[in-house]
Structures are given as C-alpha cells and as structure tokens.
Amino acid sequence: MVRDVSTEQKIKEAAKRVFQKKGFGLTRTRDIAKEAGINLALLNYYYRSKENLFEIVMQESIEEMFSYLEHIMNNKQTTLTEKIDAGVLRYIEGMSKNSNLPLFLFSELQANPQHLFDRVKIPEGFIQDTYMFKQINAQINKEKLNFTAIHFFINLVSMSIFPIIGQPFIKYVTKMDEKSFADFIEQRKTLVPIWLKSMLKLV
Amino acid sequence: MVRDVSTEQKIKEAAKRVFQKKGFGLTRTRDIAKEAGINLALLNYYYRSKENLFEIVMQESIEEMFSYLEHIMNNKQTTLTEKIDAGVLRYIEGMSKNSNLPLFLFSELQANPQHLFDRVKIPEGFIQDTYMFKQINAQINKEKLNFTAIHFFINLVSMSIFPIIGQPFIKYVTKMDEKSFADFIEQRKTLVPIWLKSMLKLV
DNA sequence: GTCTATAGACTGATAGAC
DNA sequence: GTCTATCAGTCTATAGAC
Numbered sequence: 001m002v003r004d005v006s007t008e009q010k011i012k013e014a015a016k017r018v019f020q021k022k023g024f025g026l027t028r029t030r031d032i033a034k035e036a037g038i039n040l041a042l043l044n045y046y047y048r049s050k051e052n053l054f055e056i057v058m059q060e061s062i063e064e065m066f067s068y069l070e071h072i073m074n075n076k077q078t079t080l081t082e083k084i085d086a087g088v089l090r091y092i093e094g095m096s097k098n099s100n101l102p103l104f105l106f107s108e109l110q111a112n113p114q115h116l117f118d119r120v121k122i123p124e125g126f127i128q129d130t131y132m133f134k135q136i137n138a139q140i141n142k143e144k145l146n147f148t149a150i151h152f153f154i155n156l157v158s159m160s161i162f163p164i165i166g167q168p169f170i171k172y173v174t175k176m177d178e179k180s181f182a183d184f185i186e187q188r189k190t191l192v193p194i195w196l197k198s199m200l201k202l203v
Numbered sequence: 204m205v206r207d208v209s210t211e212q213k214i215k216e217a218a219k220r221v222f223q224k225k226g227f228g229l230t231r232t233r234d235i236a237k238e239a240g241i242n243l244a245l246l247n248y249y250y251r252s253k254e255n256l257f258e259i260v261m262q263e264s265i266e267e268m269f270s271y272l273e274h275i276m277n278n279k280q281t282t283l284t285e286k287i288d289a290g291v292l293r294y295i296e297g298m299s300k301n302s303n304l305p306l307f308l309f310s311e312l313q314a315n316p317q318h319l320f321d322r323v324k325i326p327e328g329f330i331q332d333t334y335m336f337k338q339i340n341a342q343i344n345k346e347k348l349n350f351t352a353i354h355f356f357i358n359l360v361s362m363s364i365f366p367i368i369g370q371p372f373i374k375y376v377t378k379m380d381e382k383s384f385a386d387f388i389e390q391r392k393t394l395v396p397i398w399l400k401s402m403l404k405l406v
Numbered sequence: 407g408t409c410t411a412t413a414g415a416c417t418g419a420t421a422g423a424c
Numbered sequence: 425g426t427c428t429a430t431c432a433g434t435c436t437a438t439a440g441a442c
Contacts, residue, residue, distance in 0.1 A: 007425080007426090021314075022228070022314065023226060023228055023229075023310065023314075024228070024229070025225070025226055025227070025228025025229030025230075026226075026227070026228030026314070027228075028416090028417070028418090029417075029418060029419085030416095030417080030418090038426080038427095039426065039427055039428080040418085040419085041419085041420075041421095041426075041427065041428080042425075042426060042427080043419095044418080044419055044420075045425075045426080046425095048419095049418080049419075050417095050418065050419090100313070103306075103309055103310055103313055105372070106306055106368050106369055106371075106372065107226065107306055107310045109371040109372060110303070110306055110370075110371060111224075111225065111226075111229070113371040113374075113375075116371065116372070116375045117375075122376070124375055124376075124378045125376065125377060125378030126376060127376045127377055128377065128378070146394075147390070147394050150377055150387065151387075151390070151391070151394060154362075154365070154366055154369075154373065155362055155398070157365070157369070158361040158362050158365035158366070159357075159358055159361050159362065161365070162357070162360070162361035162364070162365050163357055163361070165309050165368070166309055166357075166360070167313075168309075168312040168313060168316040168319065169308070169309065169312060169319070170357065171316075172316075172319045172320075172327055173325070173327070173328065173329060173330045174328060174330055174331065174353055175327045175328030175331070184353065184354075187350070187354070188354065191349075191350050191354060195358070195398075195402055198401065198402075199398055199401070210407080210408090231434090231435070231436090232435080232436060232437085233435080233436090241408080241409095242408065242409055242410085243409095243436090243437090244408075244409065244410080244437085244438075244439095245407075245408060245409080246437095247436080247437055247438075248407075248408080249407095251437090252436080252437075253435095253436065253437090
C-alpha cells in the first residue's frame with residue numbers, strides 16, 4: 001500500500017492556497033477538498049486533521065518567507081550594494097506573485113506566535129549571523145551612522161513588503177486602478193534601493 | 204422602551220476587541236457576549252447578527268485608521284517638516300497602543316475589499332487632496348526629485364507601521380525580548396523622520 | 407431589557423462499502 | 425486509495441419566560 005504521492009501533494013497545495021487566502025478560521029476542510037478535486041474523507045485519510053494540515057502549511061510558508069532572504073544575505077561574493085538591489089527585487093517580485101503569503105503569516109503569527117518555535121528550523125536571531133549584517137555594520141561604523149543594522153534591515157523589508165500588504169487600502173485612498181498600481185510597484189523596484197543606499201551613504 | 208445605550212456600547216466595544224484580535228472567522232458570538240459581560244441573546248437583540256455587528260466594527264476601525272492622518276495632513280499652519288515629525292510619531296504611538304488594528308484591517312480587506320466602499324465615508328483618492336500632498340509635491344518639484352508624492356507617503360506609513368505588524372516575526376529573527384523591542388520602536392520615532400526628510404532633501 | 411433553553415444549520419472527522 | 429453516508433459537536437439565531 002504505497003501512498004499516492006501526487007494526491008497527497010495535491011491536497012497540500014490546495015490547502016496552502018485556501019489557508020493563505022482565507023486564514024485558518026474561515027477555511028473549511030470541504031473547501032480544501034473541493035479545491036484539490038478530491039473527497040473530504042481523503043483529506044483526513046492523508047492528513048488526519050485540519051489542524052495538522054495547517055501546521056504543515058504554516059511551516060512551509062514560514063520557510064518560503066525566509067527563502068527569499070537566506071541565499072542573498074549569506075552570499076560572500078557580492079557587495080552590500082548588490083545585495084540591496086537583489087534583496088529588494090526578490091522581495092517585491094516574490095510578494096507580488098504570492099501576495100497572500102505575508103499577510104497570512106503575520107496574521108496567524110499574531111494570533112499564535114508559538115508556531116515559529118514549534119516546527120521551524122530557522123534558528124532564533126539568525127539575521128545577526130548573516131554575512132550581509134556584517135557588511136551593514138562595517139558601513140555603519142565607517143560612516144559613523146547613528147542607527148543599528150536591524151533598523152536598516154527592517155526598512156528594507158518594510159518598504160518592499162508593505163505596499164503589497166496594504167494594497168486594497170492604498171488603492172482606495174489614492175484611487176489607483178490595477179494598471180497604475182502595477183506601475184507603482186514596478187517603480188519601487190528601482191526607487192527603494194536608491195533610498196536604502198542613501199541611508200547608508202553608499203552613493 | 205428606550206434602548207440601554209450603555210449596554211449597546213458595551214457590546215460594540217467588546218466586539219471590537221474580539222474581532223480585531225481574532226478576525227471574523229475565529230470570532231464566536233459567545234466570546235463577544237462573555238467579553239461584554241452579557242448574555243448571548245442580548246447581542247442579537249441589539250445587533251441582529253454577527254455579520255451586522257462586524258460591519259459596524261469594520262467601519263469604525265477604518266475611520267480610526269484614517270483619523271490618525273486627517274488632522275495632521277490638512278493642517279495649513281504647520282510646515283512639511285513638522286508634519287513628518289507629527290505623522291510618524293502619531294502613527295507609531297497609535298499602532299503600538301492598538302497593535303491589532305492594522306493587521307485586522309489589512310487581513311479583512313484582503314478577504315473582502317468591498318468593505319471599504321460599502322459604508323465608509325472617506326472619499327476615494329482623498330490623499331491627493333490633502334494640504335500635506337501639495338507641500339510634498341512642491342518640495343519634489345523644487346529639488347527635481349524622481350519620484351511621486353505617493354511613494355513618499357507610502358514610505359512614511361511603511362516604516363512606521365510595518366515593525367508593529369511584523370512584531371512576532373521580527374522578535375524571532377532578531378532574538379529581541381520585550382524590552383529590546385520597545386526600545387527599538389522608541390528609537391524609530393526619531394530615526395524614521397530623519398530618513399524621510401533626507402529623501403526630500405529637507406535637511 | 408435580560409435571561410434560559412433550544413431550534414436549525416454547519417463543520418470536522420469517521421465508519422464502512424468498493 | 426477513494427468514495428458515500430452519517431455521527432457528534434459547535435455555532436448563530438430565535439422563541440418564550442420573567
């Protein structure tokens with residue numbers, strides 16, 4: 001009795017889409033089954049419970065979020081300037097493609113921060129150990145700037161992610177349509193790195 | 204038979220707390236009744252349905268979010284520099300006090316952006332009509348900067364709000380404790396305005 | 407206005423046929 | 425492995441007593 005990998009996978013991917021879109025509370029296991037094109041009973045056959053399936057989706061979502069950073073931040077071959085360019089671009093494009101991910105994570109983690117500690121393998125405080133952090137600190141010391149590397153890092157992530165998270169709100173107050181908003185995001189791919197480099201006096 | 208205003212108010216405030224913390228999907232009307240110290244039937248007596256109560260909470264939450272901006276942005280007596288200082292401070296302090304509000308709004312609006320149009324009185328595109336926007340545009344023209352006022356405004360809000368929204372995530376990856384994080388936010392009250400003024404070459 | 411009790415619908419999970 | 429049918433529990437909403 002070998003488990004059908006493709007069905008198991010199909011259910012998990014459907015679950016990821018539905019959970020990320022609606023959140024745990026509004027998601028119905030029937031919706032996931034329908035989205036996966038299978039029967040409700042099969043979901044429990046493979047994953048035992050809604051909660052267990054959610055935990056798995058949560059873990060993979062957190063790892064996906066980190067994956068946008070890890071490789072760029074620990075590359076010893078690139079300059080800080082190159083890392084800023086690549087990091088902003090990767091974040092904006094990644095979040096645009098999967099715009100439900102960040103809000104899903106932040107919401108569910110606000111309700112239950114324990115998820116971060118339960119299953120995820122990323123070590124606490126891992127940011128400070130990255131190569132990029134050393135580069136930022138070197139630049140801060142060289143220019144005698146009055147803020148820490150964490151502030152800079154948060155600025156990078158804020159300015160890249162926030163416009164995606166606040167999309168409906170921003171569209172409303174600025175009266176941008178779909179096309180204008182896409183242009184707006186496109187512009188930020190070059191603008192955000194410029195502002196960030198200026199903060200570090202890299203230009 | 205005059206409606207008991209204090210009970211009606213008590214229920215609405217309890218609903219606001221519970222909805223903002225758990226979201227619509229995870230909120231149980233029993234939780235709201237318990238939080239308000241009344242019986243479940245009384246909730247329906249005053250507000251007819253969970254959905255109707257939610258709509259009211261949603262409307263007031265959106266208006267609360269805007270209230271942080273309106274007065275500052277339309278003040279004709281203050282300079283742009285003063286508006287940046289006041290705006291950042293007000294946003295950071297407001298969101299810290301009520302840290303569930305922004306995530307609640309963004310999540311629910313992602314699920315159903317229609318809420319913005321349904322009941323809220325704030326006009327679409329209202330940002331562009333504020334006095335602060337005219338001041339930003341004047342400065343952009345004067346210094347011949349290559350971005351729009353909307354980008355600047357989004358940067359202000361991003362850097363102020365995002366650290367609150369991403370709090371659990373940030374605490375984890377940086378290994379900050381409660382005290383360190385509070386200091387971190389405190390520092391941003393002065394740092395964020397400095398970065399923003401630098402973007403507009405106001406210093 | 408406020409309560410208790412309960413109707414009626416929905417949801418997660420399982421039993422059992424194939 | 426996959427399905428249909430159904431159970432047991434939970435949830436919103438209301439009926440009816442006071």
